[in-house]
Amino acid sequence: MADDENEKLAVLAVNARFYRAFNEGDLIAMERIWAANAPVACLHPGEALLCGRSAVFHRWQEILAYRPGFTLRCDSPTAQLVGTAAIVYCYEGSNEHPAHLAATNVFVREGSDWRMVHHQAGPLADPIPRRRASELN
Amino acid sequence: MADDENEKLAVLAVNARFYRAFNEGDLIAMERIWAANAPVACLHPGEALLCGRSAVFHRWQEILAYRPGFTLRCDSPTAQLVGTAAIVYCYEGSNEHPAHLAATNVFVREGSDWRMVHHQAGPLADPIPRRRASELN
Numbered sequence: 001m002a003d004d005e006n007e008k009l010a011v012l013a014v015n016a017r018f019y020r021a022f023n024e025g026d027l028i029a030m031e032r033i034w035a036a037n038a039p040v041a042c043l044h045p046g047e048a049l050l051c052g053r054s055a056v057f058h059r060w061q062e063i064l065a066y067r068p069g070f071t072l073r074c075d076s077p078t079a080q081l082v083g084t085a086a087i088v089y090c091y092e093g094s095n096e097h098p099a100h101l102a103a104t105n106v107f108v109r110e111g112s113d114w115r116m117v118h119h120q121a122g123p124l125a126d127p128i129p130r131r132r133a134s135e136l137n
Numbered sequence: 138m139a140d141d142e143n144e145k146l147a148v149l150a151v152n153a154r155f156y157r158a159f160n161e162g163d164l165i166a167m168e169r170i171w172a173a174n175a176p177v178a179c180l181h182p183g184e185a186l187l188c189g190r191s192a193v194f195h196r197w198q199e200i201l202a203y204r205p206g207f208t209l210r211c212d213s214p215t216a217q218l219v220g221t222a223a224i225v226y227c228y229e230g231s232n233e234h235p236a237h238l239a240a241t242n243v244f245v246r247e248g249s250d251w252r253m254v255h256h257q258a259g260p261l262a263d264p265i266p267r268r269r270a271s272e273l274n
Contacts, residue, residue, distance in 0.1 A: 023162045036263055039217040041226055046262030049226050051215065064192045078188065080176040082221030082254045083245040089186050102180045104241055104257045108220040120241045122259020125183030 008079035009116075011086040011107050012116045018105065019074045020090075025064045031057060035115040038108050043100060043120035070094040074103075077094055077132055086114060098127035144251075145216035148223040148244050151251045156211045156229075163183065163203045168194060172252040175245050180257035182238060207231040211240075212267055223251060228265055235264035 014033060021029035034040055034056065042050045042059065050056045077090040086107045089100035106118040151170060158166035171177055171193065179187045179196065187193045214227040223244045228236035242253040 021178070030272075038219050041215075041217065041224070043226070043241065043259070046260060047239075048261065048263075049228075049239060078178075078186075080178065080254075082175050082243065083222040083244075085222035085243075087178070087243060087255055089180070089188070091186075102184075102186060102257070102259075104180065104243075104255065106219065106222075106224060106241075106243065108222075117217075118224055118241065120239070120257050120259065122180070122239075122257065123183065123184065126185075128185060133214060 004081055007081055007086065011079045011081075011088060011114045012077055014107060015079070015088040015090070015105055016074065016078055016118065018116060018119075019072055022064070023071050025067050027057075027061055027064050030060050030064065033116050035108060035110055035117045037110060038115070038117050040116070041118050043118075043122075045121050045123060073099070073130070075099045075128070084109060085117075091124070092121055093127070093130065096130070098129045100124055100127045139267065141218055144218055147226060148216045148218075148251045151213055151244060151253065152211065152214055152216070152225040152227070152242055155253060155256075156209055159201070160208050162204050164194075164198055164201050167197050167201065170253050172245060172247055172254045174247060175252070175254050177253070178255050180255075180259075182258050182260060210236070210267070211264070212236045221246060222254075228261070228269065229258055230264070233267070235266045237261055237264045 018033050036119045042056045075091040077088050079088050088105040092101040093099035101121045103121040107114040155170050179193045210230045212228040214225050216225050225242040227240050229238040230236035238258045239256040244251040
């Protein structure tokens with residue numbers, strides 16, 4: 001159980017690095033966060049499925065080249081271990097605005113690291129204030 | 138590799154059962170599709186995170202009690218094995234309308250069965266006609 005909790009903390013640390021890479025427009029950091037060998041995929045809000053590193057990183061290159069002028073917050077991240085994979089559920093919000101997206105981030109171990117294999121974010125009908133989000137989990 | 142392909146087919150079969158249970162309003166079938174022991178969560182379109190079997194099935198009970206008068210299609214399901222978990226990516230559409238949702242369905246093995254641990258569906262900005270969806274994968 002203590003091991004599981006440590007694994008969850010390790011996954012949450014990589015999840016935090018994902019949002020940091022996004023906010024810093026750091027494509028190299030983003031590439032290191034994603035799995036090198038496991039199949040990867042991404043569903044950005046409203047967009048069609050991207051499958052495979054080439055498609056996923058072509059899109060990240062476009063997204064990260066455009067510095068949006070806001071910081072994307074990750075509210076209330078919750079990690080679950082599922083088999084040898086892990087999922088982080090969280091809400092995403094811009095600056096201090098209520099979170100307007102719900103996200104699923106999936107990770108697997110590659111060597112000693114947890115690496116992302118999938119990200120989906122989709123809109124919340126009712127944005128969730130930062131404080132209320134933290135009370136949900 | 139042949140084993141992996143067989144596993145993917147097994148996962149896709151459970152994924153198909155998920156949409157059948159939805160369309161038939163079959164809560165018992167839905168409960169059998171979801172993991173009994175692994176932690177479960179669900180992000181319905183626009184809604185806040187549901188964590189744990191109690192919250193997930195309370196909502197399924199509400200959803201399945203309301204027969205919506207349309208059939209939810211699962212277009213272009215693609216299965217990937219990630220560690221000992223599996224993910225199915227697909228599009229969802231109503232009747233013959235273009236798919237209006239993109240979905241992530243995550244599964245783990247429990248005993249001899251693949252069981253669902255997570256479902257997220259979110260809207261597509263540009264709905265995808267059935268034919269084009271099948272060409273994407």
